Each structure stands twice: as C-alpha cells, then as structure tokens.
Amino acid sequence: MIFHTIYKNNRTFAPLLTRFNNKMEIFREIGQLTCYLKNKRLNGKKIGLVPTMGAFHEGHLTLVKRSVKENDITVCSIFVNPTQFNNPEDLEKYPRNVDKDIEMLKANCCDVVFCPEVSTMYRKERIVQIRLGYLEEIMEGKFRPGHFQGVGLIVTKLLNIVKPDRAYFGLKDLQQFVLVKKLVEELNIDVEICGVPTVRNEKGLALSSRNERLSEREKEQALIFNRSLRLAQEMLKNGGKIKEVRDVILKNFQKDNSVKLEYFEIVDSETLRNIDSLNDCDNASLCIAGYVGKVRLIDNISIN
Ligand code: AMP
Numbered sequence: 001m002i003f004h005t006i007y008k009n010n011r012t013f014a015p016l017l018t019r020f021n022n023k024m025e026i027f028r029e030i031g032q033l034t035c036y037l038k039n040k041r042l043n044g045k046k047i048g049l050v051p052t053m054g055a056f057h058e059g060h061l062t063l064v065k066r067s068v069k070e071n072d073i074t075v076c077s078i079f080v081n082p083t084q085f086n087n088p089e090d091l092e093k094y095p096r097n098v099d100k101d102i103e104m105l106k107a108n109c110c111d112v113v114f115c116p117e118v119s120t121m122y123r124k125e126r127i128v129q130i131r132l133g134y135l136e137e138i139m140e141g142k143f144r145p146g147h148f149q150g151v152g153l154i155v156t157k158l159l160n161i162v163k164p165d166r167a168y169f170g171l172k173d174l175q176q177f178v179l180v181k182k183l184v185e186e187l188n189i190d191v192e193i194c195g196v197p198t199v200r201n202e203k204g205l206a207l208s209s210r211n212e213r214l215s216e217r218e219k220e221q222a223l224i225f226n227r228s229l230r231l232a233q234e235m236l237k238n239g240g241k242i243k244e245v246r247d248v249i250l251k252n253f254q255k256d257n258s259v260k261l262e263y264f265e266i267v268d269s270e271t272l273r274n275i276d277s278l279n280d281c282d283n284a285s286l287c288i289a290g291y292v293g294k295v296r297l298i299d300n301i302s303i304n
Contacts, residue, residue, distance in 0.1 A: 024106050026113045030161055032045060033114050036076070039161060040201070045072035051165035054115075055080040055095035055209035056104050056195060059199040063168040066196055068109050075112040075162050075178060076105055082118055084150030086100060095212045096257050104165050114162070121157060130156060135179045139287055140298065143262050148179055155180050167191050172198040174285060174300045177274055198299075200226070206299045219276045221258040222292045223249070228252060228264065229286050229301045236286075244264050261290040269302055278303065281289075 027033040048067030067074040085091035129193035204226040253261040268281035289298040
C-alpha cells in the first residue's frame with residue numbers, strides 16, 4: 001500500500017502509467033520492482049519469472065502463458081544483455097521492439113514487466129565473474145566465447161532481484177537451460193527452473209527473434225537444421241551408429257552452399273557430454289548450430 005503511493009507519485013514513472021494499462025505494471029528501476037514484489041510475497045503470492053531479450057514471438061509467449069498458469073504473479077524481463085554477446089554486430093542488429101512486446105504481454109495476462117537500462121543492470125566497474133566449467137566450453141560456448149558467462153551473470157542478477165518461486169526457460173536453448181539448472185543448484189538459489197518445449201513454425205523452423213533477419217528464401221534454407229535433426233533422430237532410432245549419423249549430417253551440409261554448419265553434437269541431455277552410443281544415457285539430445293547468410297541459428301531435439 002505504502003509502495004503504491006510512492007509509485008504513483010513518482011514523476012519519472014507517470015508517463016508510463018498513462019501510456020500502458022494499469023493492470024500490468026512496468027518497471028525500469030530495480031528498487032521499485034523489488035519493493036512491489038516484496039509486498040506481493042508478504043501476501044503469499046507465488047512469483048514466476050520469464051527472462052527474455054524481447055522481440056517476442058510465440059515461443060516467448062508460451063513461456064509467459066505457462067508462468068501465468070502456474071503462478072499468481074508473472075514477471076517478464078526484457079533486457080538485451082550486452083555481456084552475453086561476443087559479437088558486437090550481433091548485439092547491434094539484435095531486434096528490439098519493446099512497445100510491441102509490452103502489448104503482447106498485456107494480451108497474455110502478464111502482471112509485471114521489468115525493462116531496465118544497461119546502466120541499471122551493470123555498474124561501470126565490474127569485478128564479479130561467473131564461470132561454468134566445461135559447460136561454457138562446449139557447443140555454444142566453443143563458438144561464442146564468453147556468452148555463458150554473460151548469461152550466468154544476468155540470470156543470477158535477475159533471480160536475486162525478482163526472487164521468483166519458478167523461472168521459465170525454453171528448451172530451444174538447451175545448453176542455457178542445463179547451465180541455469182546447474183547454477184541454481186550449486187549456488188543454492190531457491191527457485192524451480194522449468195523447461196518449456198520448443199515452439200516451431202508449421203514447417204518445423206524453431207521460432208527465434210533472429211528469424212526476423214531472414215529473407216523468405218533464407219527461412220526455407222534454414223529448414224536444413226530441423227530436417228537434419230529429424231533425419232538423425234530417425235537413423236538413431238533405427239539402430240544407426242553415432243559416427244554414421246554424424247557423417248551423413250555433415251555431408252548434407254557440405255552439399256548446401258547457402259548454409260554453414262558450426263556443430264552437430266549427440267549428447268547426454270542432462271550433462272551435454274558427447275555420447276558414443278544411445279545406451280550411454282537415459283535420454284540423448286541432438287544439438288545443431290550454424291549460419292544462414294549472416295544469421296546464426298541453433299536448434300535441438302531429444303531422441304525420446
Ligand atoms: P531470448 O529472448 O531469445 O533470450 O529468449 C527468452 C526465452 O525464450 C529463453 O528461455 C528461450 O529459450 C525461450 N525461447 C526462445 N525461442 C523459443 C522457442 N522457439 N520455443 C520455446 N522457447 C523459446
């Protein structure tokens with residue numbers, strides 16, 4: 001209650017209140033958000049967090065819908081996190097459309113949006129680093145040095161700010177999901193990490209904010225990623241050997257000049273370590289990444 005008075009009297013916040021609907025709260029400052037959520041927590045409300053970098057598609061909204069269903073309050077953060085971009089051009093070209101995102105969140109019954117400035121999230125001088133051992137050196141980590149240190153840092157900060165009961169991550173970014181689970185386990189952060197299955201378009205292309213940068217032709221060319229995963233899945237289910245499957249997929253990419261494969265890995269879904277046979281683990285995942293034109297795409301599927 002006290003907070004609401006402060007909040008509504010805050011002049012810097014007033015334009016936001018008139019511009020957006022009163023039901024969904026929009027915060028740019030950490031103190032105001034934590035104060036608001038503390039009040040909700042004291043009233044016994046369960047809080048779900050959906051961390052995002054915006055430029056929403058149905059994949060993001062599926063995470064939001066699930067959080068809305070499972071919690072009393074859903075907080076969605078929109079923050080294009082500079083520390084997880086190893087390529088300055090990728091950061092610069094990353095699609096941003098906060099106003100449209102906010103409308104989509106409203107339409108999906110999100111309760112709170114947190115969209116801070118970079119200077120709000122990061123001090124000029126930073127000394128804390130998060131290292132994630134072998135998990136930051138394989139697959140995505142190998143091709144995007146420093147990426148997961150940035151992810152680890154921003155996720156830890158968001159979890160500490162929001163203190164959610166549950167946090168939602170897409171299984172499309174499987175390595176991120178596995179790494180966040182490890183992070184909260186090892187740092188004893190009291191939150192349930194929930195994985196949400198990948199949402200695809202009708203042709204099988206995994207939805208991604210980066211797809212906005214693909215031409216119609218490139219979108220067709222990008223289907224090779226999902227087709228390769230499904231072909232490999234089929235071959236493995238029919239008793240194909242891992243080496244044979246890898247060779248077939250690599251050759252398919254060599255034949256197609258419009259795409260560039262960075263990696264194709266067959267891994268234990270829990271540890272993401274490479275396996276030699278499906279018998280090595282309870283569940284295996286096939287992970288792939290590469291470029292269509294200048295756009296980098298990733299995808300994965302589980303064998304089961
Ligand atoms: P991003 O804004 O790309 O950082 O994504 C925010 C969250 O949405 C992450 O947890 C992603 O894994 C998830 N996500 C992105 N694309 C999809 C998708 N196609 N299906 C399900 N979740 C997704």
